[in-house]
Amino acid sequence: MSKKRKSIATVAAAACLLVVCLWFSQRLLMPKYISEIIEGRLIGEYYDNAGGNDVVFVGDCECYENISPITLWEDYGITSYIRGSAQQLIWQSYYLMEETLKYEKPEVFVFNILSMKYGEPQNEAYNRMSIDGMKPSMSKWKNVMASMTEEESALSYVFPLLRYHSRWSEISSEDWRYMFDTKKSFHQGYLMRMDVRPVTTYPSKTPLADYQLPASCYKYLDMMVELCEKNGIKLVLMKAPSIYPVWYDEWDAQIVDYANEHGLLYINFLDKLDEAGIDFNTDTYDNGLHLNTPGSEKLAKYFGKILQDTYGLTDHRSEPETAAVWAEKVKFYNDMKEDQLWELEEYGYLKSYGGRPVESDGSDTDSDAEAQAGAENGADAGGQADAGGQVDAGGQVDAE
Amino acid sequence: MYFTSSIFIAFLAVMFALYYIIPRKAQWVLLLIGSYVFYAWAGLHFLVYVLITTVTTWYSAVRISDRQSQHKRWMKVNKDELTREEKKAAKAVMKKITRRWFLFALLLNLGILAVIKYTNFMIGNINSIFGTGLNFWSIALPMGISFYTFQSMGYLIDVYHGKAEAQRNLGKFALFVSFFPQMVQGPISRYNDLAPSLFGEHKFDSKGIRYGMERVLWGFFKKLVVADRLVVGVKALISTPEQYTGAWVALAMFLYAIQLYADFTGGIDITIGVAQMFGVKLVENFDRPFFSKDTAEYWRRWHISMGSWFRDYIFYPISVCGWMLKLTTWSRKHLGNVIGKRVPVYLAMAVTWFATGIWHGAAWNFIVWGMLNCLVLIISQELTPFYDWFHSKVHVQDKWGWKLFQILRTFILMSSIRILDCYRNVPLTFHQVGTIFTTANLGEVFPGLTGLGMSWADWVIVVIGTLLMLAVSLVQRRGSVREQLDAKPVAVQAALFAVLLYVVLIFGAYGIGFDANQFIYNQF
Incomplete structure (x- = not known):
């Protein structure tokens, strides 16, 4: 081998080694969202369950914390998945819909319309939770370009190391443990919460200067309608029964008009609380921001009937293969329910938010106490970031 | 467009690729276009200032040079027929005309600099002295105005004194004024030093390019790993002077010296390295x-x-x-x-x-x-x-x-x-420095270091980074570090480059969570 070739080979080998080291470092430094802000993993978990869903929900926490896909299966044989993430903005929902079509073609897309109030990119940490989990694709790239706040760089979504490099000083055992693996925590994109914290006060509707929903949101709503029409998919608009943040009648009227104009089904579940049987004394875990699992099951039961009656969705329970797959999902769901009930009984609050409960030892006393205090104060130690709190991508949560 | 931003890296990559693809005769044109794009990125309206300086300096220098040449030719033809007084008178006429052009460009450009940079300073002083309430002028300082104005005026003075030939090509002169790597913080180049390589045709010189890239990377290390990590601590010490007195002031002096050195020399390393990647030789600014x-x-x-x-x-x-x-x-x-x-x-x-x-x-x-x-x-x-x-x-x-x-x-x-x-406050500075001799609080410093917004991990990085800069300076005593590195086996060179790049990417203070800090000297 000539000297020149040798030099080129050496440089190439060093470059390869560098790329490998950077890739390992990226795996290590990216947040794992295991014990905190677990909803950061919602989007990524989809790819293990993609395909075969009749209904796909897109939207923010009002989606992934208000409807139980397992109940839709158990009661109606409807297969469904929630592609939700914290404060998911409408364009993020749109690009997730677009991406979903690469994996499956559901009969119905359901979009939760709360994000219609956000016409501009909002928060880097939420963007990260919505986008980092997506697999590389044009949909992801377009999502990045639509979502970035001023401080963000598109390149850091392609190479997340550029965003998370500074986590080197806070690497934990969790980062090593879940470097190449993750933990299954969700039920078809649903985040389970068995705890109860009833509504104590109802929000007052502070008058707004302007009730017009942003034009940029309508643009993406139009794109959703077009995407669904093009693919022969029904689009349903829903407003989940969360009493926080406030959903104004003026906004609702605009959505009603839009739905009528485009022949879409729109259901505001805040108007259907009694029909769905939702009781805010027992069916919410955070004073009315989100439903807990019993509440989510009630809503799924109510909504499932509407979906089945309106769109004649197939009951798959009689299909052995599908039933076998879903039997495992149901078991995982029921096991987690038991785990959470056990944790509530043992600690008085949820400690691990799913899977097997964390064994308590002396060293955990402080963090347990903090979590307990947080739970009592209305903060959410499990990292429920969308309840008006602010969260950064490094995992810091500031309750607003 | 910060040197440390991803957009600059992308801009540089595109410029670099195009530079060695296009015909060599057009290389300087590409640099000119790139320089104007770079400058316009900071604000399209800032281009007006650069254009005024470029056109007025270029035109005046050409007129000065023309008049000097005309005088020389005339003297050559008529030298035997002219008396000493006539020659003197002719020279005086030439001087008078050239001085007019010289003063026109000099005063106009220094005037622009003075008005933009010093008006608010004057208003502040007038208000303080006379108790008036004159409003301050709201105007943004164009990027690098002190640097390009001084570089242009240096050229004008050299032409006026016959030390430099006037550049007759407006485009080339525009490039001399606006060459993008040195727009941020210099160095202030002399026309005769810069022109040959700036307007020359450059082959793909792998060694020069490699040297340039190594220098850029070393600049990034200084800026991102040391200076921008230290900036938090220095800011904390400075922003609450009543809290940080005595030994803390001495620490601030020491840390600011390191920060400024890493920031400024880092920026100059990037500048010189980038220029070298394009085959352009800039003067050294530090020794x-x-x-x-x-x-x-x-x-x-x-x-x-x-x-x-x-x-x-x-x-x-x-x-x-x-x-x-x-x-x-x-x-x-x-x-x-x-x-x-x-x-x-x-x-x-x-x-x-x-x-x-x-x-x-x-x-x-x-x-x-x-x-x-x-x-x-x-x-x-x-x-x-x-x-x-x-x-x-x-x-x-x-x-x-x-x-x-x-x-x-x-x-x-x-x-x-x-x-x-x-x-940035004279009495406060003297007071703070005075506390070094009147306050005995040395013992507070070490335990209080993490109260400056920097973790122990940050301090470790800063100390290691500073020691590395010191080590490189010591190695420099034996000559160019890159020449010494070049004598090592390729594997060693490649490994060092890869490690340094890795260190910058992981330990650099960039991205969200860190302020995007402009180079300190950019504000001058």
């Missing part, structure tokens, strides 16, 4: 200044291009101008030879350092900073006989301990003057 043994040496080794600019275009012209020569004669006659010969030199120094101070910023702290430097240099000069006497009695001059003492003394002295740059 391991913290190893200087006295203040004069320090100023010959720190921001060399600025120092030499002030020396050649302000200090020397003032020293030899008509009224200064008259002053020399007068002072020698009235004050005696010993003092009399010093007066004009020190006066020229005072003017030069006043200009240097106010060039750095329109604020009293910069003026005081300049005058203090001047004072230290004068005292140092005056103490020369004492040092000579001392060394004739005590033979320590060649001892390393004495050299180390000199280096530390110069470092501490320069750091204590430089702290004016931090507080």
Whole structure:
């Protein structure tokens, strides 16, 4: 081998080694969202369950914390998945819909319309939770370009190391443990919460200067309608029964008009609380921001009937293969329910938010106490970031 | 477009790829287009200022050069027929016309700089002195205005004095004024130094490009790993002066010296490295200044291009101008030879350092900073006989301990003057420095380091980064580090490059969570 070739080979080998080291470092430094802000993993978990869903929900926490896909299966044989993430903005929902079509073609897309109030990119940490989990694709790239706040760089979504490099000083055992693996925590994109914290006060509707929903949101709503029409998919608009943040009648009227104009089904579940049987004394875990699992099951039961009656969705329970797959999902769901009930009984609050409960030892006393205090104060130690709190991508949560 | 931003990296990659693809004759055109894109990125309206400076300086220089050439030709043809008086008269006419163009461009461009940079300073002073309530002028300072104005004026002066040929191609001159790597913080290049490589045709020179990339990477290391990580601690110390007194002020001096060094030399490394990737040779701006043994040496080794600019275009012209020569004669006659010969030199120094101070910023702290430097240099000069006497009695001059003492003394002295740059308030600075001698709180410093917004991990990175910079400076004593590196096996070179890149990517203070810090010297 000539000297020149040798030099080129050496440089190439060093470059390869560098790329490998950077890739390992990226795996290590990216947040794992295991014990905190677990909803950061919602989007990524989809790819293990993609395909075969009749209904796909897109939207923010009002989606992934208000409807139980397992109940839709158990009661109606409807297969469904929630592609939700914290404060998911409408364009993020749109690009997730677009991406979903690469994996499956559901009969119905359901979009939760709360994000219609956000016409501009909002928060880097939420963007990260919505986008980092997506697999590389044009949909992801377009999502990045639509979502970035001023401080963000598109390149850091392609190479997340550029965003998370500074986590080197806070690497934990969790980062090593879940470097190449993750933990299954969700039920078809649903985040389970068995705890109860009833509504104590109802929000007052502070008058707004302007009730017009942003034009940029309508643009993406139009794109959703077009995407669904093009693919022969029904689009349903829903407003989940969360009493926080406030959903104004003026906004609702605009959505009603839009739905009528485009022949879409729109259901505001805040108007259907009694029909769905939702009781805010027992069916919410955070004073009315989100439903807990019993509440989510009630809503799924109510909504499932509407979906089945309106769109004649197939009951798959009689299909052995599908039933076998879903039997495992149901078991995982029921096991987690038991785990959470056990944790509530043992600690008085949820400690691990799913899977097997964390064994308590002396060293955990402080963090347990903090979590307990947080739970009592209305903060959410499990990292429920969308309840008006602010969260950064490094995992810091500031309750607003 | 910050040098440390991803958009600059992308811009550089595109420019670099195109540069070696297009015909070589067009390379300078690409650099010009790129430079204007780079500048317009900061604000399209800022281009107006650069264009005014470019066009007026270029046109005036061409007119000056034309008139000088015309005069030379005329003299050559008619020299035998002209009397001495006629030749003198013809030269005076030529001088009068060229001086008119010279003053037009000089005053216009320095006037623009003065108005934009110093109007609010003047308004502030008028309001303070006369109690008036004049409104401040809301105007943004165009990027690098001090640098490109001084570079252009240096060119104009050189053409006027016949030291440089006027550039007749407006495009090429525009590139000289706006060459993008040096727009952020210099160096202030001389036309004769820069023109040959800037307008030349460049083949793909792998060694030059490699050297350039290595220099850029080293600049990124200094800027991102050391300077931008340290900025948090320095800001904390400076922003709450009532809390951080005594030993904390000494720490601030020390840390700011490291931060400024890493920031400024890092930026210059990137500038020179980027230029080298395009085959353009820029002048060196630093020569391991913290190893200087006295203040004069320090100023010959720190921001060399600025120092030499002030020396050649302000200090020397003032020293030899008509009224200064008259002053020399007068002072020698009235004050005696010993003092009399010093007066004009020190006066020229005072003017030069006043200009240097106010060039750095329109604020009293910069003026005081300049005058203090001047004072230290004068005292140092005056103490020369004492040092000579001392060394004739005590033979320590060649001892390393004495050299180390000199280096530390110069470092501490320069750091204590430089702290004016931090507080930006003259009385406060003097008060804070005074507390070093009146407050005994050294014991608070170490336990309180993490209260400055930097974790222990940050401090470890800063210490290691600083030691690495020191080590490289020591290696530099044996010559160019890159030449020494080039003598090593390829595997060693590649490994070092890869490790340094990895370190910058992981330990650099960039992205969200860190302020995107512009280079400190960009604000001057």
